[in-house]
Amino acid sequence: MTLQEIRDLIADDIQAVDQLILERLSSDVVLINQIGHYIINSGGKRLRPLLTLLSARACGYQGTDHHLMAAVIEFIHTSTLLHDDVVDESDTRRGNKTANEVWGNAASVLVGDFLYSRSFEMMVEPGILQIMQVMSAATNVIAEGEVLQLLNVHDADTTEARYMEVIHRKTAKLFEAATQMGPILAQKPHLEAAFIAYGCHLGAAFQLVDDALDYTADAQELGKNIGDDLAEGKPTLPLIYIMQNGNEAEKALIRRAIESEGIGLIEPISKLIQASGAIDYTYQIARREAKLAQQALIELDETRLKQALLALADLAVNRSH
Secondary structure, three states, X not given: OOHHHHHHHOHHHHHHHHHHHHHHHOOOOHHHHHXXXXXXXXXXXXXXXXXXXXXXHHOOOOOOHHHXXXXXXXXXXXXXXXXXXXHOOOOEEOOEEOHHHHHOHHHHHHHHHHHHHHHHHHHOOOOOHHHHHHHHHHHHHHHHHHHHHHXXXXXXXXXXXXXXXXXXXXXXXXXXXXXXXXXXXXXXXXXXXXXXXXXXXXXXXXXXXXXXXXXXXXXXHHOOOOOHHXXXXXXXXXXXXXXXXXXXXXXXXXXXXXXXXXXHHHHHHHHHXXXXXXXXXXXXXXXXXXXXXXXXXXXXXOOHHHHHHHHHHHHHXXXXX
């Protein structure tokens, strides 16, 4: 099943969410409208809100609050992107200039704050306490993940375990919250553990592939500069693999790159990563996470919606951007 076929399954839901996003972005502060629309309409996959819609329908939900929660998930994700690009001093995202590159850091941070606060304003509307508990806890964990990642920057001794903790907090947690909305809204608590596990493992697989693509993808297709992670001194799994398995000269090169020289060593680092098996290892771990995501839904009734969720796990690994 292709991504377009998955989207076609719930086309009406997606259209409703798109309309809701535009409505709830509205503010009488012009700059908020400008930056909000710029980042929301910049060509993202909208994978996280898609997961909320699919999980709700797969659990048999028949209402419309899943539209609201899908928009909340997208607003939270967008706010983290605005803040991330400031922290990382990024100038390109999804093939466009970042908001901070266009409007400056202060405006990006403040509009990110607006999206966070608007999302909390929206999530109370269904009147379900558990939704507020899950979403508030998720945003807190994401913030902790951002700080943990900051502590790992320029640290060549970062372990695989520390790296995995960061991606589970920073990326997988929002996937997890997005999929948990389905059984909560459908009032099927017996399915929550399955959807939590599915979202957690899917998010990890997605981030692992992102980190591999940073060294292997085409820059135009990827929508950002190749080697951005290296330029920022982030010790992602391909680099950690060489630090764990390379010879002394290879480890020394990776250490220099992470600790200080970064993008200046992108060419030799990329060649080393390709030759070392680091990319293969990263994809191996990503495929393992994707398989765990699929196994988590084994007890779910067989429907086209379940097939779509299973297919998303494969698509998360088998993609070029």
